Amino acid sequence: MSTIEITKDNFESTITDSSILLLDFWADWCGPCKQFAPVYEEASEQYSDVVFGKVDTEAQQELAGLFAISSIPTLVAFREGIVVFAQPGALAAPQLEQVITAVKELDMNEVREELAKQEAGVEAAEGSDDTVQSEATEVSPEPGTKQ
Numbered sequence: 001m002s003t004i005e006i007t008k009d010n011f012e013s014t015i016t017d018s019s020i021l022l023l024d025f026w027a028d029w030c031g032p033c034k035q036f037a038p039v040y041e042e043a044s045e046q047y048s049d050v051v052f053g054k055v056d057t058e059a060q061q062e063l064a065g066l067f068a069i070s071s072i073p074t075l076v077a078f079r080e081g082i083v084v085f086a087q088p089g090a091l092a093a094p095q096l097e098q099v100i101t102a103v104k105e106l107d108m109n110e111v112r113e114e115l116a117k118q119e120a121g122v123e124a125a126e127g128s129d130d131t132v133q134s135e136a137t138e139v140s141p142e143p144g145t146k147q
Contacts (some may be wrong), residue, residue: 001045002041002052003041003052003055004053005053006053008063015081016081018078019079019080019084020049020051020078020079020103021049021050021051021077021079022040022050022053022099022100023075023077024037024052024053025057025067025069025074025076026054026056026057027057028056028058029058032072032073032089032090033072036090038057040052040054042093050100067086070088071089073089074086074097075087077103079103082108082111082112082115101103124132
């Protein structure tokens with residue numbers, strides 16, 4: 001399977017319909033993005049059970065903002081609709097394979113339990129303005145959109 005272009009129009013459905021989704025946030029002017037592109041494309045051909053999406057940060061600034069992308073390329077991995085990996089920088093093929101393997105091997109029950117604990121901790125911090133951030137965050141649709 002080759003890579004697919006992700007836009008704000010197909011973003012939510014792609015996450016919902018994909019067990020494992022990798023997103024490459026990139027821009028045409030970015031040298032490291034161009035270096036990473038063939039590695040990413042080759043992996044998309046090798047792993048047919050993983051959906052590989054590309055987000056052009058220039059054309060999809062709203063999506064880039066949603067993920068607070070400040071450096072490109074940035075790779076974001078979803079498993080069952082949950083962000084389980086996000087890291088800026090171009091990866092070599094062995095590093096990308098390592099990420100894919102790790103995402104596939106995750107125990108999603110443990111991930112959901114950890115998320116629940118973190119969410120409970122946030123709710124327990126009454127009156128606190130501090131935000132707890134985690135490596136795994138559930139993606140929810142934008143306000144006003146239907147699921």
